[in-house]
Amino acid sequence: MTATSxxxxxxxxxxxxxxxxxxLDIAAAERLAxxxxxxxxxTRVRLLSLISAAPTGEACICDLTAPVALSQPTVSHHMKxxxxxxxxxxxxxxxxxYYRIVDAALSAVSxxxxxxxxxxxxxxxx
Amino acid sequence: MTATSxxxxxxxxxxxxxxxxxxLDIAAAERLAxxxxxxxxxTRVRLLSLISAAPTGEACICDLTAPVALSQPTVSHHMKxxxxxxxxxxxxxxxxxYYRIVDAALSAVSxxxxxxxxxxxxxxxx
Numbered sequence: 513m514t515a516t517s518x519x520x521x522x523x524x525x526x527x528x529x530x531x532x533x534x535x536l537d538i539a540a541a542e543r544l545a546x547x548x549x550x551x552x553x554x555t556r557v558r559l560l561s562l563i564s565a566a567p568t569g570e571a572c573i574c575d576l577t578a579p580v581a582l583s584q585p586t587v588s589h590h591m592k593x594x595x596x597x598x599x600x601x602x603x604x605x606x607x608x609x610y611y612r613i614v615d616a617a618l619s620a621v622s623x624x625x626x627x628x629x630x631x632x633x634x635x636x637x638x
Numbered sequence: 639m640t641a642t643s644x645x646x647x648x649x650x651x652x653x654x655x656x657x658x659x660x661x662l663d664i665a666a667a668e669r670l671a672x673x674x675x676x677x678x679x680x681t682r683v684r685l686l687s688l689i690s691a692a693p694t695g696e697a698c699i700c701d702l703t704a705p706v707a708l709s710q711p712t713v714s715h716h717m718k719x720x721x722x723x724x725x726x727x728x729x730x731x732x733x734x735x736y737y738r739i740v741d742a743a744l745s746a747v748s749x750x751x752x753x754x755x756x757x758x759x760x761x762x763x764x
Binding site: 545579613623624628 | 661662664667668670671674675677678679680681682683684687688690691705739741744745747748749750751752753754
């Protein structure tokens with residue numbers, strides 16, 4: 513049984529405007545800020561790193577509560593924000609939810625900030 | 639569960655621990671979250687992109703207010719948060735403050751999220 517996140521790869525693709533490639537319009541800036549907001553909490557950064565560090569590439573919610581010393585409902589709330597931002601996918605298997613990093617999403621966000629991948633600091637015509 | 643990745647800082651103070659390189663400790667996660675928080679507002683994302691798009695690589699505060707349609711004190715506040723996070727530098731010249739992107743900081747943040755630059759999700763048999 514699979515219950516995947518409503519956040520799709522298309523949604524992620526939309527957010528890939530480059531911070532370093534020219535002046536962003538409001539809509540693009542809002543989409544990017546939404547993703548950064550999901551990353552703006554230390555617990556969520558740690559949860560993301562824990563999932564990323566899992567040998568199988570995914571982590572059960574049951575294994576995420578102890579490392580961050582928080583209750584399962586609180587961890588689930590944090591995971592929902594990461595899922596809604598498209599940074600992880602969620603799959604329900606029986607009693608537990610399993611989370612997996614969306615590589616493409618992290619790469620997209622990484623690219624938005626990478627000065628070396630943009631025509632950085634070149635004159636742009638509006 | 640996993641090895642803890644060391645927290646390191648580059649010369650401009652932006653933490654470059656990898657979200658994708660292993661479970662982060664609390665201090666490293668807090669430093670990263672602080673930077674992401676600076677990026678979690680659409681206006682600040684736009685300001686960063688405006689400075690990045692400036693032909694000379696820097697922007698006067700006097701040229702940043704109109705594009706985001708905000709007062710100078712409000713823009714100054716946003717710029718202070720970006721400066722405090724190490725993402726831009728500020729230089730006062732006479733009446734005006736001039737801001738410049740810190741390439742190394744953006745690169746560091748970009749790298750923290752880049753799955754391709756980390757021992758990311760290498761399958762291992764349990």
